[in-house]
Amino acid sequence: MAARGLPTWAWVTGLTSAAIVVVIGLAVQAGSGPKPAALDDRSPVASASETPRPKKSLSEGGEDGAETAATSVPPESGTGRRLVYGLEADRVWLVDAGDKALRSFTVWPGTLDPEPGEYQAGTRTAATTGSDGVAIEHVVYFAFSGGVNFAFSHAEDGASPAPADGKQTAGVRMKVEDGTALWEFASTGTPVVVVP
Structure with missing residues (x-):
């Protein structure tokens, strides 16, 4: 019952620290285990791009953002079952x-991008608070670099993230229905291919 007196920030800090330790532990464990054949030849180290990109509206090119030309899987994005994330297109393909x-x-x-390359879906968190203070769900981590976790998620309320106000953020947010579909598709170990 003594825990009742702890302020919220202490719980959030403790949970965030624990999550980072778990992610690092899983990354170390995954690095020493077997990898899918498609990922053995190339395993780039993620590094955050330092130049923020302008945000695009989800409604560009169509009311639901699913215009026909953009639904073609990008060339040079590997083969087989995978998740593809296009940096310039701000688009994901399952x-x-x-x-x-x-x-x-x-x-x-977010304001930071992972380097193009091949990764894997790692730790999955059903619900948490993002580094911007927004309540998020269906978080799928796929890269870690320089103390920054790159992850897909959606805001609980479905809203787009507010401007970062100079903060470095690496979360890739989406609409609720898209976040739910990605969560169901990207189990731990699913290849994640990041293309320019």
């Missing part, structure tokens, strides 16, 4: 084993 896009949607990137 691709089946036959290289067909099951779903494609636009996203709101």
